[in-house]
Amino acid sequence: TAAHLAAIEKARSLNAFVLETPEIATAMAKASDARIAKGEGGPLEGIPLAIKDLFCTKGVRTTACSHILDNFVPTYESTVTSQLWRDGAVMLGKTNNDEFAMGSSNETSYFGPVQSPWRRKGGDLGSNTPLVPGGSSGGSAAAVAAQLCLGATATDTGGSIRQPAAFTGTVGIKPTYGRCSRWGIVAFASSLDQAGPMAKTVRDAAIMLRSMAGPDAKDTTCADIAVPDYEAAVGKSVKGLRIGIPKEYRLDGMPAEIEKIWQQGCDWLKAAGAELVDVSLPHTKYALPAYYIVAPAEASSNLARYDGVRYGLRVSGRDITDMYEQTRAAGFGGEVRRRVMIGTYVLSAGYYDAYYLRAQKVRTLIKRDFEQCFEQGIHAMLTPATPSASFGIGEKGGADPVEMYLNDVFTVTVNMAGLPGIAVPAGSDAQGLPLGLQLIGRPFDEETLFSLGSVIE
Ligand code: GLN
Numbered sequence: 001t002a003a004h005l006a007a008i009e010k011a012r013s014l015n016a017f018v019l020e021t022p023e024i025a026t027a028m029a030k031a032s033d034a035r036i037a038k039g040e041g042g043p044l045e046g047i048p049l050a051i052k053d054l055f056c057t058k059g060v061r062t063t064a065c066s067h068i069l070d071n072f073v074p075t076y077e078s079t080v081t082s083q084l085w086r087d088g089a090v091m092l093g094k095t096n097n098d099e100f101a102m103g104s105s106n107e108t109s110y111f112g113p114v115q116s117p118w119r120r121k122g123g124d125l126g127s128n129t130p131l132v133p134g135g136s137s138g139g140s141a142a143a144v145a146a147q148l149c150l151g152a153t154a155t156d157t158g159g160s161i162r163q164p165a166a167f168t169g170t171v172g173i174k175p176t177y178g179r180c181s182r183w184g185i186v187a188f189a190s191s192l193d194q195a196g197p198m199a200k201t202v203r204d205a206a207i208m209l210r211s212m213a214g215p216d217a218k219d220t221t222c223a224d225i226a227v228p229d230y231e232a233a234v235g236k237s238v239k240g241l242r243i244g245i246p247k248e249y250r251l252d253g254m255p256a257e258i259e260k261i262w263q264q265g266c267d268w269l270k271a272a273g274a275e276l277v278d279v280s281l282p283h284t285k286y287a288l289p290a291y292y293i294v295a296p297a298e299a300s301s302n303l304a305r306y307d308g309v310r311y312g313l314r315v316s317g318r319d320i321t322d323m324y325e326q327t328r329a330a331g332f333g334g335e336v337r338r339r340v341m342i343g344t345y346v347l348s349a350g351y352y353d354a355y356y357l358r359a360q361k362v363r364t365l366i367k368r369d370f371e372q373c374f375e376q377g378i379h380a381m382l383t384p385a386t387p388s389a390s391f392g393i394g395e396k397g398g399a400d401p402v403e404m405y406l407n408d409v410f411t412v413t414v415n416m417a418g419l420p421g422i423a424v425p426a427g428s429d430a431q432g433l434p435l436g437l438q439l440i441g442r443p444f445d446e447e448t449l450f451s452l453g454s455v456i457e
Contacts, residue, residue, distance in 0.1 A: 001029035001090050004048045008092060008148045011117075016133075016142040018053050018111045019061055020093040028090040035088065044211055045088030050143045050152040053094040054101055055081050055195070056184040060091075064186040065109040066099045068331025069312040078184025079219070080153060080195045080212045087211040092149050095139030099333045100303065101160055101188045104407040105396065106138025108335040113393050114138040116168055117146035121432040129392040131433070134164030134407075140198045141168040151199040151208050155185060157192045158291050159411025162423035165198055166385035166436025169425040171205045171457065172198040176444045177418035178223035180209075181216035189298035190221075192291075192415040202424060202453040206230035209446065225444055233447035234454045239273030241448065244378040248284035249410060251387060257435065258384045261427040265382055265437045265456055272455045279378060281369040284413060286362045291412040292405055293346050293359035299336075300343025306331060338401065367417040374442050380452055383410050385423040385436035414440050422449040424457045 005022050025048065032046040056062045056074035063069040077085075085091070098108040106114040116133040133142040140152035141164035154161045156174035165172030173196045180195040187193060197208035210230045216222040245266065250259075266276050308314040308327030315330045317323035332340065346355035373381070387409055397404030414421035419440055426437040437456055441449045 001025050001046070001048045001092070004092055004149055011146050011148055014115045014117060014142050014146060015112055016095055016114055016139045016146065016148060017050065017093045018063065018065060018096045018139065021060060021091055024060070025090050025092050028085070032088055032090060042086065042088035043207065044084060046090060047088065047150050048090045048092050049084060050092050050095045050140055050149040051081055052097055052137055052140050052152065052154050054097060054155050054186045055153055056186070057081060057091070057094065060094065062094065062186070063110070063312070064100050065097050065111055066331065066333070066336065067110045067313060068306045068327070072312040074184070076184055079181035079216045080185065083211050083214065084153070089211070095137070095143055095152060097139055098136035099336050100186065100299070101136040101155055101157055102299070102335050102339055103135040104159065104163055104404050105132040106135040107132065107393065108333055110333060114142050115393065116142055116390055118168065118390065118433055131390045132167065132393055134167035134390065136160040137164045137172075137198060141165060141170055141172070144168070144170045144198050144200060151197055151204055153195060153212070154198045155193055155195050156415065157188045158295060158415050159408045161196045161198060162385050162411050162421055162436070162438055163407060165423040167390040167434065169434030170198055170200060171202050171422070171424050171453065172196060173205050173209060173422040173446065173449065174414065174420065175209060175213060175446050176223075176420045178221055179213045179420070179444065179446070181219040181222040183216055183218040187302040189295040190302060191298060192295060194415075202450055202457050203231060203234045205422070206234050206450045223444070228447055230447060230450055233450040236451040237273065238269065238451050238455055241274045241379045241452070242377050243269055243274050243276050243452070244279035244373050244381040245276055246279050246281045246284065246381055246383060248281050249383040251409070254384075254387055255429070257389070257429045258387065261435050261437060262382070262384050265426055268456055269382065269452065274452070277378060279373050279381070281373070281413070283362065283365040283369050287366050287413040287416055288405065288409050290359040290362040290366070291408070291416060292342070293355050294363060294416070296339040296343035297347050297356050298343070300340045300347065303336070303340055335401070363416045366413055370417045370419060370440070379442065380448050381440040383438045383440065385410060385438040389429045389431070389433040389435055410438060419443060420446045420449055422453050424453045426456055
């Protein structure tokens with residue numbers, strides 16, 4: 001813990017943490033030492049972790065990196081983090097993220113962008129252009145990649161665990177929808193949001209997920225299914241597993257380097273005894289547009305609670321309506337306002353059937369595509385995690401938000417279908433930047449992803 005706290009202090013220029021909690025960390029580590037001395041340690045005893053600022057932490061400021069939650073101090077602890085503390089982990093601080101987890105580069109945070117610890121080797125843009133760590137869990141990804149913690153919590157609504165993992169050469173898993181409790185996590189799109197770990201290795205991610213997951217009566221969408229020993233799946237033989245290679249993920253104009261690591265991943269799995277099968281997920285091309293209707297719709301509803309009365313920021317006005325308007329106008333950043341407006345539009349009378357209902361139908365078709373493959377004996381799918389490597393801060397999405405949304409093309413399908421997905425580092429591009437592969441599994445079969453992931457990493 002002491003070594004990590006010192007490393008965090010030295011790496012402040014990355015802006016990975018929005019709150020450092022050295023006193024809490026030191027007290028937790030001491031308590032941990034005492035338990036270890038008595039031979040009582042839990043599975044994560046003394047392990048220093050970073051917590052995405054989307055997880056409510058009792059008595060510790062939680063802002064979702066939004067101005068509207070200024071100085072909000074929860075009186076409760078999220079189920080996921082309380083399970084980590086139950087198992088002996090130590091909290092180092094809260095990590096930066098895109099505001100309300102809306103973004104793919106960590107540039108929408110009220111606290112400013114996070115820098116990836118990676119730099120391009122040579123290349124046109126020079127070696128010193130600061131790069132994005134991906135998003136929305138950019139602070140967690142940068143903290144793990146820069147060795148500022150042994151692991152971090154993150155959340156994934158459309159790729160926010162897997163895309164930053166791919167950009168920073170770390171491992172991130174979004175478990176099956178319902179595997180981890182959402183209680184006490186700031187809501188973005190409730191039917192898509194899932195918590196998961198980011199770590200340096202597949203084994204570390206497996207150990208962390210076991211503590212984070214499990215039934216919780218406080219979240220009715222949390223599944224009442226026992227959590228297996230994920231660590232036992234790491235390194236387990238993958239012989240005879242049938243791995244689907246979905247042809248729709250081969251995009252026109254995809255960089256040759258992405259094609260290359262995908263092929264490399266296929267070769268590694270084949271060499272380990274898995275069988276590769278060409279499959280089709282025909283509705284893939286509708287996933288991104290449908291996601292960018294469903295997610296903003298749910299966000300506009302979830303964010304209605306930020307009214308200046310119950311949490312954080314309040315800007316006074318002439319009357320209560322004016323106070324709501326002033327608070328929301330001052331408190332939400334540009335990307336959040338865009339999502340609230342899109343979401344309100346697609347849910348409004350007269351447009352609901354044409355947009356929201358249609359997107360929900362598309363969602364069912366996307367889910368069925370996967371179900372059909374799994375029914376035909378496919379155990380998991382292998383795809384690229386992202387359509388490109390990391391990019392420079394300020395380089396994408398300025399004039400055209402859709403340019404940023406395209407980052408999520410390989411990850412949103414998994415949230416729409418509620419399936420587990422893991423991103424594992426698989427190689428690097430010509431400039432030495434990490435590239436990741438994604439494995440998508442059957443519902444509640446994260447174990448197979450850990451087995452396959454350990455072949456690739
Ligand atoms: N980049 C996607 C979005 O902006 C996903 C974010 C997330 O998974 N939280 O909605």
